[in-house]
Amino acid sequence: MRKFNKEYKMMAVNRVKESGKSATEVARELDLSPNTLHGWISKLVNTATRPFPAVATCTRLTISCACYAKEIMDLKEENAILKKAAAYFAKNQK
16 A cells, blocks of 8 residues: 655645646546545545535635645744744844
8 A cells, every 4th residue: 555645645636726637637647546636635625624524525626725725824834933933043142
């Protein structure tokens, strides 16, 4: 059984979003099971934009929103880390 890291999964989901191809077509290009790619898309859509996982619909728009929502969450986390680091270094320069 192959294991894929988070970056690879995001790349595959982004390829569906940006290429205009179906998830099944992209899965075939990447030598993946279409069910695997659909699962990654559903998981991303459910965790980023949907409060109720049972209501998942995989349109390009929801995939796009999910990708942007995840990117925003990652950037907020990075921003918080940088603020703490800046405060730490500013404190030590006095």
